Amino acid sequence: MSVLFAIDQPQGPARDLSARSRVALGDRLFRDFPDEPGRRSPAFKRAAARLGVSAQVGRECVALANWLSAPMRDLVFGPVSISYSVLREAAFDYSRSGMPGHQRWDALRTMIDSALAAKRTRITAAEYRKAIGGRPIPNQADAMSPETIVRQLARPDVWSLVVDHIASTPANRRDVLLRLSE
Structure with a gap:
């Protein structure tokens, strides 16, 4: 030390x-x-x-x-x-x-x-x-509308990250499947 x-x-x-x-x-x-x-x-x-x-x-x-x-x-x-x-x-x-x-x-x-x-x-x-009365931070999820977030999925880099995240663990896959079944 x-x-x-x-x-x-x-x-x-x-x-x-x-x-x-x-x-x-x-x-x-x-x-x-x-x-x-x-x-x-x-x-x-x-x-x-x-x-x-x-x-x-x-x-x-x-x-x-x-x-x-x-x-x-x-x-x-x-x-x-x-x-x-x-x-x-x-x-x-x-x-x-x-x-x-x-x-x-x-x-x-x-x-x-x-x-x-x-x-x-x-x-x-x-x-x-x-x-x-502060400005929202641009990369903050709630600073973007749901429509804007969905449009981001059209970007190949974003789509790839989302798919990689879902596929990365069984828990992530299970969460997605549970949401899809709702």
Whole structure:
């Protein structure tokens, strides 16, 4: 194990990290690199790589961890599941809602309270973007109409991926057959 870094083994690809894991990763990197110049250094890039993320993802995790106060963390890591995409929208406004940060946080808190009252267990990024007036993300399935999705199947590359996915496991084949029999 390195003297500089507490963790030398990659923690897995960034896409597999939960929101809580990303915040913990941000906390760890912030502890070792508390200032912005340090987070632009080659040492930061190496530390992020050891944790299984790129330097850019590492910087984003640090920024998110710094944005989330202890009371905010208690709320977002509570009984209602909040994805990393939702937290990223709340913290950084990637969907360009134009809403100030404190209002985006208030909107999320209101959505969490409503979800708890309705006994819902999660808030999706699409729901949150809609609530704050952000633009839909183009590759997001619910940003496309069903007709648009069906038209995508005419593309040979898409059709090939769909068929490969269906054929890849018995469970996938069974799911398709069950849906066809409905």
